[in-house]
Amino acid sequence: MAEPHPCPRCGAGNEPGQSFCGSCGARLVLTCPACGATSPLGFRFCGSCGAELGSKGDEPRPTGEERRVVTVLFADLVGFTSRAEQLDPEDVRAILRPYYSSLREEIESFGGTVEKFIGDAVVGVFGAPVAHGDDPERAVRAALRVRDAVDEMNTRDPRMNLQVRVAVNTGEAIVSLDARAEEGEGMVAGDVVNTASRLQTHAPEGSILVGEETFRSTRGTIEYEPVEPIVARGKRLPVPAWRVVAAAFPPGERGASTVPMVGRESELATLSGLWDRVVADRQPHLATIVGLPGIGKSRLAQEFIDAVRGAGGRAIVGRSLPYGESGAYGAFAQQVKQIAGIYDGDPPEMAIGKLRTSAADVVGAESADEVSAHLSLMLGLEGAAPSEGAVADRHVLFFSARRFVEGLGRAAPTVLAFQDLHWADASLLDLIEILGSRLEETTVLLLVLARPELRDKRPAWGSSVQAALALPLEPLDLAHANELAERLLADAAGPVDPAAAEEIGRAAEGNPLFIEELVASMAERSSSTGAGLPTSIRGIIAARLDAIPPAERSVLLDASVMGRIFWSGGLSRLGQTADALPAIMDSLEGRDLIRREAVSRYQGEQQFRFKHALIRDVAYATLPRARRREAHGEVAAFLESVHAERDSPAALAHHWQEAGDVERAIEYFVAAADQASRGWAKEEAVSLFRRALSLVQQEDRERFRKLRLKLAVAEQMLYHVPDAQQLARDRTSEPPA
């Protein structure tokens, strides 16, 4: 028998022929990019075809089944089946081929996956296997592009006369992460798919209908028109639907908020202090605002930019895009175009002409030709090749960019703002760092906004720039979070219940976008409870979880079963390899997802805590029911092994209940209730007795009766607690006789 193969990451033994480590998910073989054959790690060339094996094999992805919020896009050709009957098969193919390939292209360019083709219908999935944080919006934008693409095909060849109906629908689904779509295996299952299909059949020709969750999570950026709810076969209730009118904002932008900015005084003061130095000393700076999605980077920058403009300065904003084409120097190119007054629809000669005029203004007539020729190369303007042919190297281009930016700053104090730089190509990052370190004698502030993953792309971002400032943006504190929630609630729903505002402020963990989303969902469902986490928040957090290596992600998913606080021993019990854990926990802490706690409740057990309850909740929500049940059983067994019943029997009761072991759950609920009762926590005792009682079968009369009695006593005590407490206080304060 062959030796088990040790995993290079965690050391666990693996069977020969396995591609990924069964314990930590690390890759065990290299896959050839040319022929797809596998070779052992360490091979430089494919053992099968000799092609070079890149070191950047695709990272192992999560496997197995997960519950995920997905967005499904359904597109179908109207009446094509009946037309196809009268056509020659070769003509049918000639029509369908370009249609399919353009659909696939549009869906994939927005980060979706083509799940399958059913007849002439196409099903695309967004949000699985990997979430992007804005999947519903991506799907709707892809749907708009699909419709445009079909129009373009008809314009090219009017005989085609294709008409599509498209539907987009969002909801929770069970996802098989290792389904092979190319072999026809379905990846998602759930009502979300059926509903998408129903919506699609009811969509008027040439239009796009969306379901409720899609509407809710995209109405900030997409314009909709309500339509009559759809009465569909197999649906008990009519399905609410909206028709897509158009994209209201370009990708990545949000509508202006209706409420004033709260807090952030010190961040604003830091930025304006820096700006004063830039202006007074003609000393260019690079400032980088780093923070998680929705934390308020763009809002802070906007307030600062308004102040700069108010004082007569110039501020120009460019943005890197998460999808779709933006060109190598995307955000910088947008800035240059704004300065030169170039529109995207301008014919190339006109654009080049405008650029030359602008360059003459900024750097002077004698350098204008050279600088504008180089800039037009960076802007990707067609027909822009300078007469001397291709430019020898990038530094020449960068030098022209630098002269242009220096000229801007000499004419007027200038802020060049780069939004969402975590999505930028390496070339733009290089350009900004070079500008930051080389600009001289000019009043320019390079203001960069990025999510923490910028550091994954460029660990030493800004380190080559002397005058660089990093401004990490933290969540709002509780008082400001409450204030924001109150203002938004007042806007949305009128009279404000301060308790509701506080609940939102706390639940959103200081993230202003989450506060906005929670307020919107609360206002709409007109109840604070039972609404669950808004899809948008779940999507943003799911994307964060999907971006971490599978071994670390799998630890978080397991930990989520224990709760907000968890222990290393519990993780081992859940099948995580003990040897690999220290490194993984270290990395998770570095990513700011968990915290190691100094003191542990159980001796010899390292104790950890999820940094945010929302991360724990989203991780837990991805576990399929069967996995949850099994894992709760393991956790309960672990807690018993460390004698958790002594101080937290209620936790054990909860885990046994979730594991489906009603007997043990009842026992622990009763123990917990007795314990609470002894400690004068009468309210808790009552609620624990009630929970125990709710699990006891009515037929189990004797037990039922006993518990009812205990509950009644506890309820009596509850009634008397204020008196009893007063009595106790009076007694202790009585002078000794």
Ligand SMILES: Nc1ncnc2c1ncn2[C@@H]1O[C@H](COP(=O)(O)OP(=O)(O)O)[C@@H](O)[C@H]1O
């Ligand atoms: N300090 C704040 N006060 C009030 N609203 C805020 C604040 N910070 C952010 N917001 C609002 O929260 C939402 C998300 O903020 P945004 O700046 O777009 O986040 P980011 O750019 O970090 O993803 C926006 O609607 C924004 O107006």
Ligand SMILES: [Mg+2]
């Ligand atoms: Mg932003």
